Amino acid sequence: METSLKHTLYLLLEDQEGRDPRARWVRAFLVVLILLNVLAVIVETMEDVSQTYRHLFRSFEYFSVAIFTVEYAARLWVCSQCQSNGGGLGGRIRHALSPLMIVDLLAIIPFYIPFLLPVDLIFLRAIRLMRLLRVLKLGRYSDAVQVFFTVVRLKKEQLAVAGFGLAILLIIASSLMYYFEHEAQPAIFGSIPHAMWWAIITLTTVGYGDAYPVTGMGRFLASVIALLGIGMFALPAGILSAGFVEYGHMKEKEDEPSDSCPGDD
Template identity: 40%
Template sequence: MGTGAASVLAGWRRRFHLWIDHGAGNDAVAAWIHRGLVLLICANVVAIVLESIPDLALRYGPSFKVFEAVSLVVFTLEYGVRLWSAPEHARYRGLTPARARLAYATSLPAVIDLLATLPLAFAMLGLSDLRALLLLRLLRFFKLGRYSPGMASLAAALHAERKALFACFVVLMGVMLMAASLMHLVEHEAQPDKLGTIPDAMWWAIITLTTVGYGDVFPITAAGKAVAAVTAVLGLVMLALPVGIVATAFAQEIHRREFVVTWSMIASVPLFGQLDAVEIAEVMQFLRARTVKAGAVVAHAGDPLQALYFVASGEVEIAVASGKARLDEGHFFGALTLDDVAIVSHSPCVTAATATEPTKLLVLDQIDFRALTARSPKLAAHIRAKAHR
């Protein structure tokens, strides 16, 4: 393949990656693709549920099959495009295309995508009537996690607190065994058919501890009612404990993600390089988010830069005296003024900037910078000393 053709192919691969996987900024194509896939996933889940109703399956069976076939083709194409464009993913850019695709194929989202397309392979082999395929089709629901940052944060929170949650499970099992043993001890003579053994009593204990309370098994003796009352109260505690752990971890994960990403970008600026965490947190309070489309001008040529720009996602092409350069996620550019001294935060000085793709920026403008230095004299003194050096 010639150099020109390879360059064109790489450009299309980059574009498809931005459309189907990146989704930054206000890119209309990416937005429509993501919305379409989300709607298709939801429609598939609804169709699987409705297809289990005999009357609907008999009346609309052919329509369900056509919809399933179309969905399988779309999901297979999606998986193929994601696999093909994997070398453009930021996580795999340091790898060769083959190793990047292999690394992506073994990731959890890719495995879910692959399993969701397996019914098509089984159908081609004439095995489309297997009941086990229903579970593979339902896996498509978990594809929604790719389009929801909240679900990704929840998964990270569960992973971070896995030891605490496992400890809660162990405690729950211990309390269940204790409650079941006590209930068996006091009720086995009165109700030998329902609570005559500890395994029988374990069913009552777990239902009571989880506050479900089916009512199919209940104590009839005074001692049994006392055990049931204590078990019910313990059930409230056992239910609240993991809920509190997950809620706290989820809130911390969201805050941590926002803080770490922004903190790392601010700390990379030489002007703020020696600030401690408290001072960087003060700078973060004055940042404003800005989303620009591909081709949008961030800074016009000839206009003095009076703001500091952090590239949160996307890419910006800057013009400098020696030519042009491209800055992607994590980089910064711009200029601020303190005591009538220009502080250039990119060397050489940037004369113009244009977004080459949908981009999210964090901006610290001159007005907010003055408010920041006025609010924190210590921070202002540090920046002033850094600037004069």
């Protein structure tokens, strides 16, 4: 009986081949519940609505946490049905540490933190806002999102190098601008960390206009940094584009279906 129930739950929650037609309804229900949770967090910030329907919001939160908690526990229980996870406690720990399972845990843990730890009102509000993390659970039910994260993993080294280069450019730009503009604008470029705000805004080509150079050398540096910023932020886009092409070629060469389980990538 237990084996039959575990296998049925596995087909409903984790089976990628869709061998149980009821799995589609389970997925649809969970997706709608996630979207409703995100909508509830947004609407709850409207004080008049929040006060009027406070009990309704609270009841919906209890219902959602109960469903997501049962889902998380059920996924841990049935993970032994997948051969790649293995059995026993070690297999469940490996499955619990997979990216999608960590996201599932983050979706429910903010609800339980106030019951486990003494928190003040400000921290409690921050914890409640963390419910927005439940939107990340949609990644489990979206093939496009999973493909994106797969591409990021394929190109993580190149992306890390690009991020490191961007950090170096940010430090150099803010340091030079501090020395060029500190005497002319001590209030705006009072330190290198203050100059970093200008560097970030310039590198991203946003340009709020609240901080800008007035000296000749400062303006020359700003021009160079603005041009470099365009290239630096185009670099990750090119890496990801190449990653998507590489992923497409990998999928074309696959002759046998993978025996990996959802959440283990």
